[in-house]
Amino acid sequence: MLDLDDLxxxxxxxxxxxxxxxxxxxxxxxxxxxxxxxxGTHFIEFDLYVSKDGVPVVLHDKxxxxxxxxxxxxxxxTLAELKSFNYSYYHHGERHDExxxxxxxxPTFEEVLQKFSGVVCMNIQLNGKPDDAGxxxxxxxxxxxxxxxxxxLTIAWQDIFQATRDYAGDIExxxxxxxxxxxxxxxxxxxxxxNCRYVQPYCKNFCAETAVNISKLGLRDNIFYSDDPAExxxxxxxxxxxxxxxxxxxxxxxx
Numbered sequence: 001m002l003d004l005d006d007l008x009x010x011x012x013x014x015x016x017x018x019x020x021x022x023x024x025x026x027x028x029x030x031x032x033x034x035x036x037x038x039x040g041t042h043f044i045e046f047d048l049y050v051s052k053d054g055v056p057v058v059l060h061d062k063x064x065x066x067x068x069x070x071x072x073x074x075x076x077x078t079l080a081e082l083k084s085f086n087y088s089y090y091h092h093g094e095r096h097d098e099x100x101x102x103x104x105x106x107p108t109f110e111e112v113l114q115k116f117s118g119v120v121c122m123n124i125q126l127n128g129k130p131d132d133a134g135x136x137x138x139x140x141x142x143x144x145x146x147x148x149x150x151x152x153l154t155i156a157w158q159d160i161f162q163a164t165r166d167y168a169g170d171i172e173x174x175x176x177x178x179x180x181x182x183x184x185x186x187x188x189x190x191x192x193x194x195n196c197r198y199v200q201p202y203c204k205n206f207c208a209e210t211a212v213n214i215s216k217l218g219l220r221d222n223i224f225y226s227d228d229p230a231e232x233x234x235x236x237x238x239x240x241x242x243x244x245x246x247x248x249x250x251x252x253x254x255x
Contacts, residue, residue, distance in 0.1 A: 008241060016042065019060060026091050223235055
């Protein structure tokens with residue numbers, strides 16, 4: 001596989017599967033990641049919370065209600081409790097009455113690393129403002145699976161960013177200011193000041209000037225997001241290097 005530096009020096013668009021192949025398959029699950037890798041994605045993107053008993057698990061929402069047949073915040077549930085539910089109720093853009101799979105567990109961070117490290121690059125988003133123990137466990141697993149050249153953490157809060165840097169200064173981090181501000185020059189300059197190489201501008205605010213500023217600052221962009229090949233091509237024409245999508249199979253086939 002190509003590492004981060006390889007991908008961003010190629011004369012091609014870097015595509016990221018947002019929560020895996022998350023339109024066709026249940027988001028943030030092993031089947032969604034498997035489908036994205038099979039389609040040929042460069043990155044899988046996923047989100048982490050930390051369970052009540054300190055295990056990083058893959059989930060986007062503040063609760064498990066939308067995507068599973070369970071209820072509650074992941075921080076209030078043990079891993080065993082989280083694993084007892086089925087996470088395949090949401091796909092194709094809506095909640096279904098029946099699950100897509102008979103069994104579909106919430107993945108732990110380590111399960112994803114065990115299966116996909118060395119196979120595909122990873123954009124790993126920290127959600128839920130993990131405490132110090134949670135940050136240390138996420139960093140420990142990142143290093144255990146030698147992710148230094150093939151993955152980065154995405155963090156939205158400066159205190160969590162700083163705590164992570166204090167604990168593990170060699171980990172790549174993408175800092176994300178508020179959504180509508182990410183494409184602004186001052187936000188890009190802040191990311192540069194924080195020694196972040198990766199930025200995640202919002203699609204609605206991305207323009208050719210954004211691409212120029214990103215290039216001048218020596219940053220690497222990953223636009224959030226586009227599910228339309230024509231729109232994605234317009235971003236590329238503006239100078240975008242990386243694009244995130246829920247429909248990875250579609251973008252790969254059409255671009």
